[in-house]
Amino acid sequence: MPHTHEVVNQVPPPYGHDVAEDPAMLAAVRRAGAAWVLPELHGLGRLAGTEQAAEWGRLANENEPVLRTHDRFGHRIDEVEFHPAWHQLMTVAVEHGLHAAPWQDARPGAHTARAAKFYLWSQVEAGHGCPISMTYAAVPALRATPELADRLEPLLAAPVYDFGLREPHGKRGLIAGMSMTEKQGGSDVRANSTVALPAGDGTYHLTGHKWFTSAPMSDVFLTLAQAPGGLSCFLLPRVLPDGTRNALRIQRLKDKLGNRSNASAELEYEEAVGWLVGEEGRGVRTIIEMVNMTRLDCTLGAAAGMRLGAQRAIQHAQHRRAFGTELIHQPLMRNVLADLALESEAATTVALRLAESTDRSLGGDAQESAFRRLALAVTKYWVCKRGPAHAAEALECLGGNGYVEESGMPRLYREAPLVSIWEGSGNVAALDALRAMARSPESVEAFFAELSGAAGADRRLDAAVAELQKQLGDQAEIEYRTRRVVEAMAVTLQGALLVKHAEPAVADAFCASRLGGDHGAAFGTLPTGVDTEALISRAAPVPAQG
Structure with missing residues (x-):
């Protein structure tokens, strides 16, 4: 075998970790x-x-x-x-x-x-x-x-x-x-x-x-x-x-x-x-709860794809060397990886909050049922919409290696748009949120009650909630503006959940970038001062024990 076929600087296979270490x-x-x-x-x-x-x-x-x-x-x-x-x-x-x-x-x-x-x-x-x-x-x-x-x-x-x-x-x-x-x-x-x-x-x-x-x-x-x-x-x-x-x-x-x-x-x-x-x-009324359950799974599926993409990107960067050091140590790559990890954690947190709301709703909690009715439509729209862009960025972290089928990243990329289309594409999900607010005012009250649980903990979140109330109070051309309104609802909900439940570094990065406006259109545009190490370490694959 000619010496030109010696394989160096390649990443080990992404196996041997516990996916549940999340x-x-x-x-x-x-x-x-x-x-x-x-x-x-x-x-x-x-x-x-x-x-x-x-x-x-x-x-x-x-x-x-x-x-x-x-x-x-x-x-x-x-x-x-x-x-x-x-x-x-x-x-x-x-x-x-x-x-x-x-x-x-x-x-x-x-x-x-x-x-x-x-x-x-x-x-x-x-x-x-x-x-x-x-x-x-x-x-x-x-x-x-x-x-x-x-x-x-x-x-x-x-x-x-x-x-x-x-x-x-x-x-x-x-x-x-x-x-x-x-x-x-x-x-x-x-x-x-x-x-x-x-x-x-x-x-x-x-x-x-x-x-x-x-x-x-x-x-x-x-x-x-x-x-x-x-x-x-x-x-x-x-x-x-x-x-x-x-x-x-x-x-x-x-x-x-x-x-x-x-x-x-x-x-x-x-x-x-x-x-x-x-x-x-009454066929639509009969089938609607089936639709809502599959919408929950669409959101879970999108969150799963983001978690997989973030982990694959981080694992690659941990082992691949470029310009004298591993990619994981390159400042700009750390920004990208931390941003992917942040989006993934926000998606996971809100998806499982909706699963918890399903348990509570089935247990007879009327407020949870009202919250779930609106939050599920809002979250299905936004989290599933973010999946394809997240998959594309994760794939790009692997460069040409990510573009070949053997990496598994093209399959992740092709799969990502499905959950945004299945059980109501973007417009259908967004308009369903609008319909829920019009027909069930109690769902709006329950939604803001969820947000209020994080009131006073972060000024950027408080400002986002106030701006959201202003947007919902303006009914002029509301259907034309529905996507903007629903997006604001989704990221504000994610921010509130992270402020209440996530590590401070995660909540701070989310509020600064997604709610504070200090973020560009692409992944990898987190502001300075973000604790990238904390974000990346929470998404990095952990070797399986036993």
């Missing part, structure tokens, strides 16, 4: 009363930091799902084949209860514990989180029809991943999907044209085309269709109680920017059999 996440779990999950979190975190887990993620994305519409004899089968690595990822997720498990868990903070696990395992591979999230979110919608929930919820929450096309009650565990979007409507689901006609036996026959159905290999789907009484919600299984296949025809799989491991498809309903969930004409 100060912001661990503190949020303790605040929610879910410290009981910490041993499991660290076990999952150590697995997430292994080369084996990373290889599952790589293989699942490089070996994409394949649609088999017919068998070799010409029978219609509508099956989707997956690489074994996909099934490994799903098995770990289900066995650790990242799906619907918390709905049947009476321990305090069960939904926060589940959110923390979802956040950890999403850093391994994001695509399989989609069916996991939908299974979690399906339960509150199904509870609108108790007899359906009684039969299906135990299977949706079961810690068993039982892949295969069989009648739901003959399986040990179920995965749920959503089938909402149509060509003519997109986010405007009230424009759906799929028709549902009563069959006379308690079921309905659905006919129509769904333009985007994620995870078409799921066992059951929640969908919207026009019934005689108006837009309604229905449950459709892939296999009917008599063992025959339901008339859900997969026309093709979508060729997507990212999320390559997960199948997304166009479905044709040909008098497919479905059961009404909730009441006729």
Whole structure:
């Protein structure tokens, strides 16, 4: 081998750390009363930091799902084949209860514990989180029809991943999907044209085309269709109680920017059999809580991507030398890394605060429910919007090494826009926040009550809260200004949470840059005086113990 092939100044593989060594996440779990999950979190975190887990993620994305519409004899089968690595990822997720498990868990903070696990395992591979999230979110919608929930919820929450096309009650565990979007409507689901006609036996026959159905290999789907009484919600299984296949025809799989491991498809309903969930004409109201749960997971997914990107950038800078020293010691690179770490911690803190709010809301806390209604829309808009820019900057920290597929950074970059689009793109989420404020004034009161918990602790935060009140008091062209208003709400909430709960160096850096205006348009423009060492050290990967 010629001496020119001696490899020097390359970074070691980013494995062997405990992903759960995350100060912001661990503190949020303790605040929610879910410290009981910490041993499991660290076990999952150590697995997430292994080369084996990373290889599952790589293989699942490089070996994409394949649609088999017919068998070799010409029978219609509508099956989707997956690489074994996909099934490994799903098995770990289900066995650790990242799906619907918390709905049947009476321990305090069960939904926060589940959110923390979802956040950890999403850093391994994001695509399989989609069916996991939908299974979690399906339960509150199904509870609108108790007899359906009684039969299906135990299977949706079961810690068993039982892949295969069989009648739901003959399986040990179920995965749920959503089938909402149509060509003519997109986010405007009230424009759906799929028709549902009563069959006379308690079921309905659905006919129509769904333009985007994620995870078409799921066992059951929640969908919207026009019934005689108006837009309604229905449950459709892939296999009917008599063992025959339901008339859900997969026309093709979508060729997507990212999320390559997960199948997304166009479905044709040909008098497919479905059961009404909730009441006729109240489909949107029935499905809205499912949407809110998946919006929570969008925010968690964005925070997970930021955490992964910040860690990869820091790990690279710790080992890569340039201009006579490691990149981690270069002042400008430290500014970039600290800024990425700061954005990541702010996203993690607010996402898990919303998970805690879910626990409290389900426990009957009316103020928390009002807070969550508004804060979830606000945070979904902003945190998911920040993800792509954060991923691009983290990738750039690796230079050319980050631009090649082997680094994993291009996959992170392609994945980042998804959560900003899924469950309502930027405008939909921002306008939903506006709608919440108009229809539920108590949500505004609850939001400002959350901010008031940090009053007087930082003058920049106090000024931001006062300016926000001024913006909300001005209703002139409010819809035109919605994005600016919602952004201000989001960063002010993040600032308040960091002032209350984070290390002083983190809160000070956030208030100076995000609220005090001492920050440029790009990452890496933190003001002087910021404790970059404190920010970077909180995001640096920690070697796994044991």
